[in-house]
Amino acid sequence: MVERVPPFRSRVGKKRSPAPWMFAFIFLFFTGMFIVLFLRSPLSKIERIDIVGNHLVSSGEILHKAKIFKGISYFGVNREHIEKSLETMPEIKNATVTTTFPNQIYIQVQEKTPVAMFRSSYQELFPILSDGTILLNRTASVEASVPVFEGWKPSNSTLRQAVLQLAKLPGSIRRECETVRPVSGQADQVEIDSKRKHRIFVRVRNLSEMMLYYPSFYKHPSGTLFLLESVWFIPDHKAKEGA
Template identity: 25%
Template structure:
């Protein structure tokens, strides 16, 4: 039988003391680290190190960075922790141009402001200037320009704000490929239909329709045009149902009407 090695308590005590000492040292280092970490936080919060030094702005098109910062009421040299994110968002979103805003603190001293502005969907012309119209119907009169860029349709004779707003919303819901085909939209209300509009398209066609459900009905436009002879111009009706009426047929109808009236 093999003999078991017996270790006396006297031999084990130094090792136990050494292990306990290492454990106590590790605990002391942990406590000291935590203590200095808390001290560092307190110093950071109480010193200019926590003051806002940089304000970043992104997503803005119509507004300059400086204008966004002014609207936000965020100031440099104030504590980054005093920036009330909800209050800043509320300040920005009350502006009719801004649809959504977000604010983020980036330690140690940066505030990031992101905005999404309402999309520009059209222009209107007043005197000799063109003004952008946003998807919520807001006219940006401070952004007048002498020429139309051709990147959005021109709204003509929309003298009533209610119908201007309705038309703007409908245009904002159109796919870009269809919106880009529209040159002008004329509001021509009648006694029977206040929503009546006439569109002049970049491909030469005319569209007769209404503001109500315009975006949904206009989605059929590319399909209708693809079935037409490219040399035959006319009016595409998208009010009740959808059909094409050639200019030649319209002229014949007009001649027949005149003949009947003269008889």
């Protein structure tokens, strides 16, 4: 009786497929190597920094405040931190930082617009912001078409109140004001000399309200206008006749 022998099944040539974790390990290894090489290469370093919108503050001051410079790592730039840092500067209203991969930074700032100038005893002009801040570290090279405060001490509280009131005025009226001086013996009043040859006396606390009457006097001849509890105007020629 012949026994039946099961056929021989050869396993030669069959290979097990590599485990999935091997592919994952290889991928992570080469990805990590690529990142390390990129970070160590010049490609990840900041090469270009553009700053726009600054007039009062120099680009150098902005870079110093932001603590950024060419050559730093692109991945070390914290946009939110830079924006908050720049907005602590009294001249800057807001700042926006944009990064462009792999090596560019774009900084756009919006500065506070000076509403007046302060003339020192040395005849130097300094910008005054709408909140009353006098930028004593920034000399204005050219007298702008804004009122000039003269005859004041920088620490005078009335000066700051007058600036706050002046900032509320429409630009068309504010540009008519040439100089703003304190009134001797009347700490609550200021004297405004206009470009239309008018001397205007007004109380600081309601300057923004009372100066709205001034446009109705634009065509009056040179003279003195009192915008106090009551409003009256004295032309220069009548003042001379009365004297």
